[in-house]
Amino acid sequence: MFAKGIAVIGLGYIGLPTSAVLATRGVRVKGVDVNEHFVEEINAGRVPIFEPDLDVAVAAAVARGQFTASTKVPEADAFLIAVPTPFKEDHQPDLSYIKAATESIAPSLHGGEVVILESTAPPYTTLQISKWLSKLRPDLKFPHDSEAPDVHVAHCPERVLPGRTMIELVTNDRVVGGLTPACSERAADVYRVFCEGEILLTDAASAEMAKLTENSFRDVSIAFANELSTICEEIGIDVWEVIRLANHHPRVNILNPGPGVGGHCIAVDPWFIVAAAPDEARLIRVAREVNDGRPGRVVDSIVEAAGMLANPVIACLGLAFKANIDDLRESPALAITRQVADRLPGAIVLAVEPHVKNLPNSLVDIDNCSLVEMSDALPKADVVVLLVDHNQFKSISPADLDGKQVIDTRGLWR
Ligand code: SAJ
Numbered sequence: 001m002f003a004k005g006i007a008v009i010g011l012g013y014i015g016l017p018t019s020a021v022l023a024t025r026g027v028r029v030k031g032v033d034v035n036e037h038f039v040e041e042i043n044a045g046r047v048p049i050f051e052p053d054l055d056v057a058v059a060a061a062v063a064r065g066q067f068t069a070s071t072k073v074p075e076a077d078a079f080l081i082a083v084p085t086p087f088k089e090d091h092q093p094d095l096s097y098i099k100a101a102t103e104s105i106a107p108s109l110h111g112g113e114v115v116i117l118e119s120t121a122p123p124y125t126t127l128q129i130s131k132w133l134s135k136l137r138p139d140l141k142f143p144h145d146s147e148a149p150d151v152h153v154a155h156c157p158e159r160v161l162p163g164r165t166m167i168e169l170v171t172n173d174r175v176v177g178g179l180t181p182a183c184s185e186r187a188a189d190v191y192r193v194f195c196e197g198e199i200l201l202t203d204a205a206s207a208e209m210a211k212l213t214e215n216s217f218r219d220v221s222i223a224f225a226n227e228l229s230t231i232c233e234e235i236g237i238d239v240w241e242v243i244r245l246a247n248h249h250p251r252v253n254i255l256n257p258g259p260g261v262g263g264h265c266i267a268v269d270p271w272f273i274v275a276a277a278p279d280e281a282r283l284i285r286v287a288r289e290v291n292d293g294r295p296g297r298v299v300d301s302i303v304e305a306a307g308m309l310a311n312p313v314i315a316c317l318g319l320a321f322k323a324n325i326d327d328l329r330e331s332p333a334l335a336i337t338r339q340v341a342d343r344l345p346g347a348i349v350l351a352v353e354p355h356v357k358n359l360p361n362s363l364v365d366i367d368n369c370s371l372v373e374m375s376d377a378l379p380k381a382d383v384v385v386l387l388v389d390h391n392q393f394k395s396i397s398p399a400d401l402d403g404k405q406v407i408d409t410r411g412l413w414r
Contacts, residue, residue: 159211
């Protein structure tokens with residue numbers, strides 16, 4: 001099986017770990033990315049992103065010749081598409097990366113291959129891939145219009161938690177939804193190589209909707225915690241104490257309020273459900289709006305805390321979208337830091353992010369913002385804002401914060 005190897009299109013937070021895990025299990029993996037720098041780094045055995053244990057796995061796979069990267073799509077027995085699915089200005093899904101990946105695969109098909117979409121996508125995107133391919137390759141039969149297709153097509157959404165990717169890739173159950181049962185079976189063979197969890201076979205649209213449902217469920221749950229936080233703040237009650245008490249009920253498990261929901265998944269995927277059924281998806285839309293409203297509230301409270309000070313020094317602790325990772329995509333912490341610097345031009349904003357070496361692009365053009373070490377920021381700060389609960393910030397003691405205005409958006413120091 002997989003004599004020609006498996007091609008993984010998109011070597012980011014999902015494609016790269018998946019490539020490494022497959023290669024570690026003895027499969028020849030051919031990674032493809034449009035980013036030449038990524039390709040060069042990977043071929044040198046280096047990892048351009050941070051994810052625990054990924055560097056060792058990639059370096060070993062490259063050194064053994066099991067994993068190579070290229071900007072060109074090679075021939076392979078299976079093609080995994082792991083590219084971004086952002087949304088456009090109006091929250092409509094942007095399928096351009098998936099379409100481009102599909103088009104790049106088409107010339108390498110001969111018949112006998114399986115094409116698997118791993119990217120999160122709106123319902124019926126997998127069907128669309130089959131249709132796109134059939135337009136590009138009228139010489140081959142595809143599952144949307146043939147009982148015996150030459151090329152199988154399926155969806156197997158990734159479900160790993162950033163920060164635990166290398167573990168969850170192996171241990172999580174996988175949903176595999178083919179355009180036909182045979183497509184599901186062919187795709188499942190890829191995951192049987194490394195997946196120790198259950199492999200659940202279904203149809204493509206159910207798999208697509210299941211993935212969107214998982215992230216929407218989490219978004220709605222976080223929105224509940226965030227709304228509760230706003231209510232408690234308004235009426236002068238400590239939300240953390242309320243949640244601690246309520247969670248002692250055997251059937252209550254409230255999540256943590258925070259400065260907003262970031263990352264490329266939970267802040268994006270629910271909009272695909274809203275786009276698919278705008279009139280029906282009411283709760284899901286409001287949850288998105290509640291979570292998107294959080295950064296603005298935090299900015300207001302920082303501006304208020306900076307109050308009368310002429311040139312306040314504000315330390316913003318954390319820029320990543322959540323704890324103990326370097327990922328800045330859709331990060332509320334990053335947005336808050338930027339907005340504070342914009343709204344308080346007389347302030348000095350000291351950003352502290354132990355996982356990045358340089359000030360992120362979205363902050364470089366701001367004169368009053370710099371990236372500093374925690375030990376530099378704390379003594380100078382008038383206002384300390386905890387935006388991300390990185391492990392490094394747990395060691396900050398009450399003495400370090402003495403005499404300062406403290407805004408702890410994660411409840412880390414309570
Ligand atoms: N957050 C809170 N309060 C919480 C939990 C999270 O404010 O109680 C915030 C985080 O700080 C972060 C955002 O939500 O900004 C999302 O973080 P997350 O840890 O909930 O999820 P992601 O985006 O890192 O990963 C999610 C996971 N989905 C689910 O747990 C249902 C993961 O399994 C998916 O594979 C991933 O999305 C994805 O790629 O879709």
